Amino acid sequence: MANTYLHPGERAAEDPIRLLAIRDTPLSVDEVFRAVGDDAAGGTALFVGTVRDHDRGSDVAALGYTGHPSAEAELRKVAEKVVADFPVRALAAVHRVGDLAVGDLAVVVAVSCAHRGEAFEACRRLIDDLKERVPIWKQQKFTDGTEEWVGA
Template sequence: MDPIALAELRAAPLSIDEVLAAVGDPRAGGTAFFIGTVRDHDHGRGVTALSYSAHPSAASQLRRVMEKVLADTSADGRPVWRVAALHRVGDLAIGDTAVVVAASAAHREEAFAACRRLIDDIKAEVPIWKHQNFTDGDSEWVGAC
């Protein structure tokens, strides 16, 4: 059983139930989730909508990040059993689910640590960019170099 249960970028709405099922494991005593949604503001400015774009290498980079998180968080002998990550691309509305990550482990401490590390490393290392539209008519790219 591949410990990377799900690693995809999708234009279609994301399923939290699918992610939960993907990280299910009878050895797991804890499962941690992070669900990122599109909010109506950013740094004090009203947001009307946004769009995510991804580099062609984003899917392979996502998997690489997940492999590293698994290796690092399982190094102390208390393994993380399964991880999953889904990220939207395309146009999203306020309230839409943009990203879902999850980790299951023997204990909650490892599940929480792996989940936190997954979302932080995905945001820092996977080439996915956000284009935000503001209520004042302005827009900006976030995460683009």
């Protein structure tokens, strides 16, 4: 469905927050990208966070994410603030919880706007605020047998 063009500060009649989820199943970049499709969007910015094989000089074997019961509500607050601050056509964010392996997708966020600059800025704010405010904690397991909690 096509929406009319939004001028800065205007909001679409349809809720631009199209997909928000905290999941214990594998994430899909395609699902998130499709969720932010909009005929009036000239720019779509997408960020994919993956489990890397190292952190601060140590080799990572695996990690797990644990979310607080309020995580989805906090994710909605973050999304609503991004929508209030930017001329967002559509927004989507999903974060994985549970045990993940190196290479797995941990988070996928996307924002579409009329212009690319707005999309980049809004997507950057979305991922930064998600990481800062949404109560999801990471437990890293290193190949030397040590473990570390991040964000707890």
